Amino acid sequence: MRITVIGSGYVGLVSAVCFAELGHEVLSVDNDHAKIALLREGQVPIHERFLPELLNRHRGKRLSFSTSVREAVDQSDAVFITVGTPQSETGEADLSFVEAVAREIASAIHDFKVVVEKSTVPVRTCESLRKTLLLNGARQDLFSVASNPEFLREGTAVTDFLYPDRVVIGVDDQVSASLLSSIYRPLTDGSYYRQENAIPLTGYAHAQAPIIVTDAKSAELIKHASNAFLAMKISFINAVANIAESVGADIEQVCEGIGSDSRIGRKFLNAGIGYGGSCFPKDVQAFRMVAEQCNYEFGLLTEVMRVNTEQRTRFLRKVRNALWTLRGKRLGVLGLAFKGDTDDIRESAALEIISALLKEGACVCAYDPAAIPKAKEVLDENNMSYAADPYMAAAGCDAVLILTEWKEFAQLDLEKLRSVVKHPILIDGRNLYRPADVARAGFVYHSIGRSVAIPESMIFDGKSEATRRESAIRLATIPGWRQESGQPLQPAS
Ligand code: UDX
Numbered sequence: 001m002r003i004t005v006i007g008s009g010y011v012g013l014v015s016a017v018c019f020a021e022l023g024h025e026v027l028s029v030d031n032d033h034a035k036i037a038l039l040r041e042g043q044v045p046i047h048e049r050f051l052p053e054l055l056n057r058h059r060g061k062r063l064s065f066s067t068s069v070r071e072a073v074d075q076s077d078a079v080f081i082t083v084g085t086p087q088s089e090t091g092e093a094d095l096s097f098v099e100a101v102a103r104e105i106a107s108a109i110h111d112f113k114v115v116v117e118k119s120t121v122p123v124r125t126c127e128s129l130r131k132t133l134l135l136n137g138a139r140q141d142l143f144s145v146a147s148n149p150e151f152l153r154e155g156t157a158v159t160d161f162l163y164p165d166r167v168v169i170g171v172d173d174q175v176s177a178s179l180l181s182s183i184y185r186p187l188t189d190g191s192y193y194r195q196e197n198a199i200p201l202t203g204y205a206h207a208q209a210p211i212i213v214t215d216a217k218s219a220e221l222i223k224h225a226s227n228a229f230l231a232m233k234i235s236f237i238n239a240v241a242n243i244a245e246s247v248g249a250d251i252e253q254v255c256e257g258i259g260s261d262s263r264i265g266r267k268f269l270n271a272g273i274g275y276g277g278s279c280f281p282k283d284v285q286a287f288r289m290v291a292e293q294c295n296y297e298f299g300l301l302t303e304v305m306r307v308n309t310e311q312r313t314r315f316l317r318k319v320r321n322a323l324w325t326l327r328g329k330r331l332g333v334l335g336l337a338f339k340g341d342t343d344d345i346r347e348s349a350a351l352e353i354i355s356a357l358l359k360e361g362a363c364v365c366a367y368d369p370a371a372i373p374k375a376k377e378v379l380d381e382n383n384m385s386y387a388a389d390p391y392m393a394a395a396g397c398d399a400v401l402i403l404t405e406w407k408e409f410a411q412l413d414l415e416k417l418r419s420v421v422k423h424p425i426l427i428d429g430r431n432l433y434r435p436a437d438v439a440r441a442g443f444v445y446h447s448i449g450r451s452v453a454i455p456e457s458m459i460f461d462g463k464s465e466a467t468r469r470e471s472a473i474r475l476a477t478i479p480g481w482r483q484e485s486g487q488p489l490q491p492a493s
Contacts, residue, residue, distance in 0.1 A: 001025070001183050004076040006069055006101050008035060010046060010157060010278075010344075011118060011150050012082030017051060018161040020058035021199070022186045027072040028065050036065045047343040047370045050158040050199050069101065073108035078179055080148070081105075081129075082118045091285040093122055102129055106136030109143055114176045116146045120223055120283055122290045126170070126216040146176040147216045149223035154277065155341030162192065163201045167211045170219020177213060184211060224290065227283040228301060233268045234275045235307035241271035241449025242314065251449025252431060271448045273403060273429040274311035276338035276347040281308075312349050315429050315448075316356050322425050322446055323399055327361030332387075332394035332421070335404025335430075336368035336375040343370035350403035351375060353429070358383055367393035369406055391420050399425035402432055414441035424455070 001024045005016040008030035016028035030036050035045055042059055044052045055063070066072050073079050083101055088094040098119060105115060115133065117125055130145045147170035152160045167188060169180040186192035190208035214222065237258075241251040251271045259266030275281070284301055291298035323329055338348035345351055348371075354364055363383040368375065372386050387393035390409065394400045394417055402409050410432040418424055418441055426433075426443040435453030438445035445453040 001078060001179070002076040003027070003078050003080065003183065004029060004072040005080045005082055005118075006030075006072070006105075007081065007083035007097075007119070008032070008039065008065075009082065009084060010048070010154060011152060012080075013039075013044075013046065014048065014051065014152055014157040014161055015080060015082060015118060015150065016063060017054045017058065018158060019183070020061075020063040021054055021162065022183070022192060024062065024183065026058075026063045027075060028063065029067065029069055029072045030065075031067060033067055036067050039065045047155075047341075048157055049155065049341070054158065054199070069104040070108040073105050073113065074110065076113065078114045078116060078183060079105055080116045080118045082150075085119045085121055085286075087282045087285060090289065092289040093120070093282070093286040095121060095125065095128070098125065098129070099132055102132040103136045106133045106138040109133070109138040111142065112175075113143050114146055114179045115143055116148045116176075116180065117220075118148050118150055120149070120227070120279065120286075121147075121220060122224065122286060123217050123220040125220060126172075144171075144173050144176045145216065146171045146180060147219035147223075148180060149219055149226075151223075151226065154344055155339070158199060159201050162187065162199055163204050163206075164209050167209055168214065168219050168222050169211065170214045170216040170222075172216050181211065181213075184209070224283055224287040227279055228287045228304070230268050231275055231280045231284045231308070232300065232304045234270075234272075234280075235304040235311075237269045237271050238274060238311045238448075239307050244449040245451070248451050249449075250451075254449070270405070271431060272311070272405070273315045273349040273353065273448070274308040276349045276352075278344065278346040281305075281347045312352055312356075315353060315427075318446055319357065319399070319401065319427055322427055322444070326357060328363070329361075329398040330363045330365065330396060330422070331357060332390075332397035332400040333364050333366040334368075334390050334393060334400065334402045334409050335406060336366055337371035337404050337406075340404055340406040340409075343374055345371050345374045345378065348404075349429075351379065353401075353403060354379060354384075365393045365395075365397070368404065369408060371404075391416060395420045397421050398423050399427055402426070402428040402430055405430040405432065414438060414443065418442045 003019050003024050004027045005012050006029045008028050016026050020026045038045055042056050044055055081098055081101055083097040085093040085095060085098060117129060126145050126147050133143055134140060149168055167184045171177040187209040188211045192198055237255060240254060244251040244254055255269045258264055259269050284304055288298050288301040320326060333354060335350045336345055338344055338346060357364055358380050365385045365387050367387045367390050390412055400421060424443040426438055426445050428447040431447045435445050435450055439453035439455045442455045
């Protein structure tokens with residue numbers, strides 16, 4: 001199959017490279033000449049696992065690059081639109097890039113094409129796409145329009161594409177249905193997974209990827225509703241975490257208990273400082289606007305967004321409670337990206353928290369395995385510095401903060417960390433550690449939805465050595481140790 005993918009951002013580039021991996025002839029198009037020049041040389045502009053390997057495997061063979069929509073459309077059977085749909089001032093998705101591309105596609109349709117929207121768009125965009133193509137001169141019998149939403153997470157986008165939980169194709173006619181089905185056949189018949197040089201995924205459960213065929217509008221709704229549901233799951237568990245913290249329960253144990261119900265599932269139940277990124281914040285907002293336009297007040301989504309914002313404020317309060325005042329305090333911050341395994345800082349909770357800390361007069365030294373260059377472009381330079389590893393970021397600090405769930409941050413040498421900090425306070429916005437382990441390493445450990453854990457050596461309750469040792473871990477998890485008043489390290493009664 002000859003495929004054109006218009007837009008070489010995260011979704012477009014990953015899709016183009018993966019379509020080539022499935023055996024198709026692919027043209028990846030972007031109007032950014034510099035980006036296309038880089039890609040032609042085999043340089044990958046984004047941090048994404050397996051992307052460099054696949055780009056080099058197919059570049060100049062089944063995968064080529066162009067800046068001309070016309071030329072690319074002319075040479076293909078299917079045209080995927082993967083341009084950005086940013087948030088407009090009103091919160092709706094701004095579809096002007098999609099419309100501009102549709103106009104260009106229309107003028108290049110001389111034989112039959114299936115035009116597929118892959119960008120995240122509001123329901124009924126397929127209808128507008130169809131109208132725009134007609135208005136701009138495409139003959140009705142020379143195209144059909146379909147929706148093929150993506151469910152790619154940054155950092156695992158390549159394996160998400162090649163090992164999907166499901167492929168959704170939204171089609172209103174048989175031609176689109178059979179063309180899109182054949183594009184994905186190597187996944188849906190499992191032949192890709194039997195290839196010797198297939199990109200590996202350990203623990204993959206399907207021998208064949210399931211395919212769900214719907215009408216176009218339903219596919220569009222599936223995308224927005226999926227992202228909104230996942231965001232709701234995160235806000236829900238964060239709300240429960242706040243209760244757990246108040247009563248001295250442990251949110252991780254609660255999650256285990258809730259998530260073991262197969263109707264709920266354990267994934268996306270990680271409490272923390274809230275969701276960020278280029279999708280969830282924008283998509284939840286846009287979906288709420290879609291509902292409004294349908295005269296439906298989707299108050300549940302308003303609350304999902306409110307809880308998410310509040311989670312960052314609560315974390316800042318936690319930092320203040322642990323340190324009392326912030327002016328002049330030195331904080332070692334681990335994590336800048338909106339989540340682990342990416343250099344993306346869009347809508348990153350970490351950056352929002354750092355900006356607030358800087359405003360309150362704290363000095364921040366940050367480390368992130370990938371996102372430092374991007375963070376440097378947006379963060380205030382005053383009182384802000386960057387380190388080459390987590391221990392350098394923590395050196396001489398009044399407290400260490402974990403803001404992004406990089407695997408590397410879950411495997412720190414706590415003894416070493418303890419030896420470089422000024423004060424042993426670890427405030428973990430991602431619950432990467434077991435409280436007792438961190439306390440044993442000598443840190444006062446604050447996390448989300450769990451009581452503060454205190455090292456045995458800091459418990460001044462006047463008891464005998466043996467009793468102290470015995471009760472230390474127990475004390476560390478009782479709510480009396482929360483430092484609501486800013487009075488550290490004393491039991492409540
Ligand atoms: C998301 C969707 O998962 C993907 O299907 C869609 O196509 C694009 O948007 P992505 O934005 O890459 O992908 O990130 P994701 O892994 O979903 O995480 C989103 C945010 O939620 C991150 O900030 C992450 O830290 C946070 N998160 C995730 C939690 O706070 N808790 C969780 O349990 C999971």
